[in-house]
Amino acid sequence: MASKLYRYRKNSWRFAVSQGFTKVTDPVTGKTRLKRNQKWFTITARTRKEAEAKMAEILDQLNKGTYVEPSKKTLAEFLREDFIPHLQAKGRSPSTVRGYQINIEQHIIPHLGDLPLEKIAPIHIEGWLNTVTLTNGGRPTARSLQYWRAILHRALEYAVEMDLLPRNPVDKVKPPKVERRKPESFSREELEKILDAAKSSRYYALIATAAMTGARLGELLALRWDAVDFEQGTITIRRTLLDTGNQRTGREPFFKETTKDNEIRVVPMAAPLVSILKNWRKRWIEERMAIGGGYFDRFNLVFPTETGWPMSESNINRDWKVIFEKAGVRKLSPHKLRHSFATRALDAGADLDTVAAILGHSSVLVTKQFYVDSREEAKKSAVNRLADFLLSTGSLDARS
Structure with a gap:
């Protein structure tokens, strides 16, 4: 049985759920009485209607036995203390784990890390994807946003598996759409x-x-002189630079000992x-x-x-x-x-x-x-050159 919902403070509501009675004996008089056991819940909501909907959801989860106690950890604490060690325990390669760490530290924690894990909502994730910028002030590509969203989704999916969250809030946020654009190149x-x-x-x-x-570029920045063969005229590309590190603070650079496609290739010079x-x-x-x-x-x-x-x-x-x-x-x-x-x-x-x-x-x-x-431009140019040639030889009459 739940108590009535009441406003606790601005945008905060509370209600209690009865969990039966416990016999309590007074140590002085020796008399026994029944003490009601109650569990209090606090809900964040702007309106009573929204709070009542959340209350109904919690009661339904309690009845079904699927309710998950909110975690007191922040997202940053969960990612660093739980998710990364989980990847290591699962046998992920050091380069894979390091890649996750770099993206988490650079692109997720600075924007969402201070949020309590239990309070992360789709609105926070959508806002992050819509406003996040790179260190140079520019906007990341849609593919980068998709990748960061996928990392966060995997992390919060693990939180659901560990009963730290009832559901994954990333599920309700659509991944950014990657529009196929004609690639630009220098002439x-x-x-x-x-x-x-x-x-x-x-x-x-x-x-x-x-x-x-x-x-x-990352492959060239990781290139060592022992991969350059002047006699054969070849360069062997076998790794890539993932993190430059910091020379002043002593943070080590990190090289992934494989390329993006996990293959070694020999390129002629x-x-x-x-x-x-x-x-x-x-x-x-x-x-x-x-x-x-x-x-x-x-x-x-x-x-x-x-x-x-x-x-x-x-x-x-x-x-x-x-x-x-x-x-x-x-x-x-x-x-x-x-x-x-x-x-x-x-x-x-x-x-x-x-x-x-x-x-x-x-x-x-x-x-x-x-x-x-x-x-396409090269093909158009070739067709036009052929037409000019035929016109110049008289083989083609543009007036007919």
């Missing part, structure tokens, strides 16, 4: 301008390698790239000697900072925009160099299977989906 003329503008910067070799191999990397190697040795080895020796990265520490993608995004502006080209993200490699290679006559293998795509369908559409 051959733009690439020439970018490389020319970057020649005097520390980024020249990195930009040239990205443009001439199609490797992901064109002769000009071999020369560029050999010249960069000389400068790298000079910088290493200037500080006495240090992180240069420890990490042996091909493209580190001036101290030998891993480069930050956010700093690269910022600095490369300056180079792109100097070159007078569109300020696309560095990742577009990967798109540019694919489209330029296809334009030059390379087949899809070869390009897919170089890029490390799991299927040629991925390559086709992302890059073939971007060649």
Whole structure:
């Protein structure tokens, strides 16, 4: 039997549920009496109608035996103290667990971490997905939002399994829709301008390698010199940088010892790239000697900072925009160099299977989906050139 619902304070309501009686003996008089056992519930609601609906739901759960006691933990405490150890206990690989930790610490906890676990509602999650920004102030892609939502969903699903939540609030929040857009890439003329503008910067070799191999930026930032074979003219891509760490605080960088597609691939280097990397190697040795080895020796990265520490993608995004502006080209993200490699290679006559293998795509369908559409202008140009040729030879009469 439940007591009447009453307002406790603003947006807060209380009611009690009788749980029978207990015999209590007075230690002085020795008399026995019955004491009513009650369990009090506090509900957060703006209106009485909303509070009554929540009260009815709790009573229904009590009758069915499915009621879950609210957890006093915050979301941050649950994620750090329960969910991450759960992943480790389940035998997830260190790189997988670390990937979860990075995304949780950078994108979930700063926005939702202070909320009590029991009070997380769909409105909080939807608000987070609609307003979250990156460290540079920009909006994340829909794919990133989908991934972060999936992490939170998995974490709160574990909370439901452990009877810390009655249901998963993420279920009521639709994942962001990913709109397929035609991938952007730099033209051959733009690439020439970018490389020319970057020649005097520390980024020249990195930009040239990205443009001439199609490797992901994270893969290049994790590249070690022992993966560069000048004699064979190849680069072996076997890992990626997940977390730059922090040199000042001593937080270690984290490298995932596999690529995004969990495969090792060998990418050939064109002769000009071999020369560029050999010249960069000389400068790298000079910088290493200037500080006495240090992180240069420890990490042996091909493209580190001036101290030998891993480069930050956010700093690269910022600095490369300056180079792109100097070159007078569109300020696309560095990742577009990967798109540019694919489209330029296809334009030059390379087949899809070869390009897919170089890029490390799991299927040629991925390559086709992302890059073939971007060649529409090239196809139009080819058709127009053919028409011009036929007109010039008199084979085609535009007046007929």
